[in-house]
Amino acid sequence: SACIFKDDKLIAFYESEEELDLKGFCKQKLPPYMIASSFVRVEKFALNANGKIDRKILSERA
Structure with a gap:
């Protein structure tokens, strides 16, 4: 799971x-x-070059 803060809201993403x-x-x-203000399901998290969850992509999906 991962959370981002966008437009004064906490958005939680989870993989399921x-x-x-x-x-x-x-x-x-x-x-x-x-x-969190909203919960967003993703099938699979996109990873960055370091193998961590790519939060930039999550921010675009929010």
Whole structure:
């Protein structure tokens, strides 16, 4: 998983084959200020040259 901050919103990306109710799960475990504004499912994260999640591509998809 990865998070980015864009337009004053926290956006969480997660890798999964199926849609998950992460917002509902987070509401049970975290205070409201720690919960992302939206959750975006991706089939596979794009990696940069160093093998890390490419956050620039995620920012474009947000």
